[in-house]
Amino acid sequence: MLRLRAAITLPVSIMxxxxxxxxxxxxxxxxxxFKLLLPLKPVSERISRFCDAxxxxxxxxxAVLLHLNPRLKWDVQGLDELNRNNWYLLTANHHSWADIVVLCVLFRNHLPMNKYFLKxxxxxxxxxxxxCWALDMPFMRRYSRSYLSTHPERRAQDIExxxxxxxxxRSRPTTIVNFVEGTRFTPEKHVRLRSPWRHLLPPKAAGIAMALSVLGLQFDKLVNVTLCxxxxxxxxxxxMxxxxxxxxxxxxxxxxxxxxxxxxxxxxxxFRHNFQCWLNRLWHEKDVQLEKIKTEYKKAGH
Known part of the structure; x- marks a missing residue:
């Protein structure tokens, strides 16, 4: 019965x-x-609000898509203190394409519209x-460390x-979302990147550091999200x-x-060294938290 329901739900979900x-x-x-052809600030701001809507x-x-999962239960902590009229920088671990759906659905009524750093x-x-281009989301090129060592100018282009x-x-409340791992977690990537954590990949600090540098005075808080x-x-x-x-x-x-x-x-x-140390500490705490969540659910038999 479950297989039959999944076989029916899959094409419905995709469509x-x-x-x-x-x-x-x-x-x-x-x-x-239209915004590109008529680059006037008042027009651009109105169009941007329309795009956000x-x-x-x-x-x-x-959210309707998630309703196709009849047994889905949410276990969420820390949602109450958010405000849609503030600026936020949100960082989260990246496990699956499901992460984007979860973030969009969960925060749609609690945060200003999400803007993602994208590959x-x-x-x-x-x-x-x-x-995403029309929504002004930045597209980031992901280079290997070996490539950047021989082409350091590429790092500067991403930061710019x-x-x-x-x-x-700057002109409207925004939530900037950066998956600082740069890619989704897989066991193969975990081994290849020699990650020191059990459930996470090494974080990349440049993008989030630049966002804090440019909009730091406007950000109300940094929203650190752990997904599991x-x-x-x-x-x-x-x-899903x-x-x-x-x-x-x-x-x-x-x-x-x-x-x-x-x-x-x-x-x-x-500053770069201190910032990387801070982000690595944050990632260590997140890894411990993920291990605790998985252990608790395993012991509970869920």
Missing amino acids: LAILVTVLCALPIILAGI MMYCWCEGL QQLAWVPFIGLA TARRSCEKF YPQNDATPFLD LCGRLTRVVVRIQLIPVDESLRGDYQNDAS
Whole structure:
């Protein structure tokens, strides 16, 4: 019976996701083209608000998608202190494509609209790439350390991309989302990158440091989010599409943005070292938290 339901739910979920994405992306793309052709600040701000409203509609569509998981239960802590009228920088571990759906649905009524730091490859995804461009989301190129050692100018280009995008968010409350691991967690990547943590990949500090440098005085808090799918750890996105997702655990920690987190990451070696140490400590605490969540659910027999 469960297999039959999954076989029916999967195509329905895929069609719903595509339909919602196309219906919301097309107006955003057209508005983005109009903004490009008429680059006047009052016009751009109105168009940006319209695009954010359409993205909110997309989030509502994703909420419908989650309703196709009848046994889904949420375990969320730390949601109450958020405010849609403030600026936030949100960082989270990245386990699955399901993470984006969870963040959009969970925070749609609690935070200003999310703006993601995206991998350059997503720019070529039909509808999604152009829509994200129209929403002013920065596309980041992910280079290996060996490549950057021989082409250091590429690092500066990524940082400049982040800086320009962050400047656009000064005029309206925004949540900037950065998956600092740069890619989704897999056991293969965990081994290849020699991660010192059990459940996480090494974080990359440059993008989040640039956002804090440009908009640090406007950020109300840094939102540190830990995501876990204790009953669907292997394939949470596929399970979501098949209606088999049963538990989403979210832990939210608000961190003050003080002077120690703002500085010249690119040119100040001392600040860069201290910032990387701070981020690594944050990641260590997140890894301990993930281990605790998984152990508790395993002991409870869920």
